[in-house]
Amino acid sequence: MRLFTLSRLVTLAALAAALVSLAVALGVASAGTSQHAKQACVRGQALLERNKANVVAYYETAFNDKNPRLAVELYGGDEYIQHNPLADNGFDAFIQFVETFTSAFPDTHIDIRRVIAECDMVVTHAVLTGAAYGEFGSKVVDIFRLDANGKIVEHWDVLAAQVDPATSANGNPEV
DSSP, X not given: OOSOOHHHHHHHHHHHHHHHHHHHHHXXXXXXXXXXXXXXOOOSHHHHHHHHHHHHHHHIIIIISSOHHHHHHHHEEEEEEEOOTTSOSSHHHHHHXXXXXXXXXXXXXXXXXXXXXXXXXXXXXXXXXXXXXXXXOEEEEEEEEEOTTSOEEEEEEEEEEOOOGGGOSSOOOOO
């Protein structure tokens, strides 16, 4: 058995890039340099659980239920800063992006496997499936910043295609 195959090297490179991106994003967020970030930071398990529930409901309502307008109405804050280079800032842009994408790929589905919250940040680790994501789907890490009321105001993401699980050196799922 060859230890280093092309698919394993590509997978390792994608994983390394995702981990670096997540570490940078969380490092910047936890630095707490902006006054806004300090004001929105919540403490206590109940508020962290509220934030986690709001992010999951927002994401699932927008993509799985194909209703981004309702997602924004229920869970959107006063602003929406977007860091995905394929989408513009603002909730109108988010709604347009989701409506266009889910119209083109109606079988798109997000399966959130893990949710982590700290301060005003919530991170989801999920699998995206449907025609747009290939045979094995894509793994995605989304990072959301919420305001003091538990409303979503900022978003980052890291996305990569999953590889054939039969080629995994360790037999473990990617997500």
